[in-house]
Amino acid sequence: MPSIRKLNSDDFNYLLTIETESFSSGYSPYFIKMIPILFGNTSYIAIKGHSPQGYVATALQQGSRRAWILSLAVRPKYRQLGLGKALLERGLQGLAAAGAREVFLSVAPDNRGAILLYEKMGFSCSQEVSGYFGPGEDRLIMKKDLI
Numbered sequence: 086m087p088s089i090r091k092l093n094s095d096d097f098n099y100l101l102t103i104e105t106e107s108f109s110s111g112y113s114p115y116f117i118k119m120i121p122i123l124f125g126n127t128s129y130i131a132i133k134g135h136s137p138q139g140y141v142a143t144a145l146q147q148g149s150r151r152a153w154i155l156s157l158a159v160r161p162k163y164r165q166l167g168l169g170k171a172l173l174e175r176g177l178q179g180l181a182a183a184g185a186r187e188v189f190l191s192v193a194p195d196n197r198g199a200i201l202l203y204e205k206m207g208f209s210c211s212q213e214v215s216g217y218f219g220p221g222e223d224r225l226i227m228k229k230d231l232i
């Protein structure tokens with residue numbers, strides 16, 4: 086099993102590596118730097134072997150009990166080992182403890198592996214939005230109610 090802990094600012098280089106290996110056009114270094122600062126209370130990193138191999142960033146929407154999964158990524162070499170599921174579980178626990186009652190995320194409609202993982206974790210598709218992130222960037226919005 087991976088060990089999972091909250092993110093901190095010293096994790097920047099690890100986050101950059103995970104993000105770069107996982108997305109062709111992912112978050113900017115600026116935003117990655119901000120994740121532990123702004124969302125560190127509900128964001129986590131998974132350590133397998135000697136170093137972090139995946140992370141989940143989540144955030145509570147201001148003034149509401151609605152929350153978002155901002156990012157979930159595992160380095161390719163460490164996929165299919167349960168890290169993604171463990172990170173998502175921990176992120177959802179953190180959000181519930183912070184007062185979230187419903188959690189949303191966006192995912193590319195062709196990202197079959199991620200969609201299967203989210204469905205397995207109790208998310209269901211709430212809508213499909215064409216051009217959600219601009220032309221050609223359609224996304225499924227998925228939702229899970231927290232008890």
Ligand SMILES: CC(C)(COP(=O)(O)OP(=O)(O)OC[C@H]1O[C@@H](n2cnc3c(N)ncnc32)[C@H](O)[C@@H]1OP(=O)(O)O)[C@@H](O)C(=O)NCCC(=O)NCCS
Pocket residue numbers: 107108157158159160163164165166167168169170171191192193196197198199201202203205
């Ligand atoms: C999505 C992602 C985080 C999954 O991480 P992971 O550590 O490989 O996931 P897990 O090993 O915990 O998988 C848990 C379950 O998810 C499903 N799953 C995950 N990846 C899958 C794949 N490529 N194909 C089919 N099912 C998959 C399976 O149901 C799996 O359960 P199983 O092991 O019992 O079959 C990882 O593939 C990734 O980083 N992808 C690139 C970034 C990305 O697309 N993030 C999501 C953006 S919305």
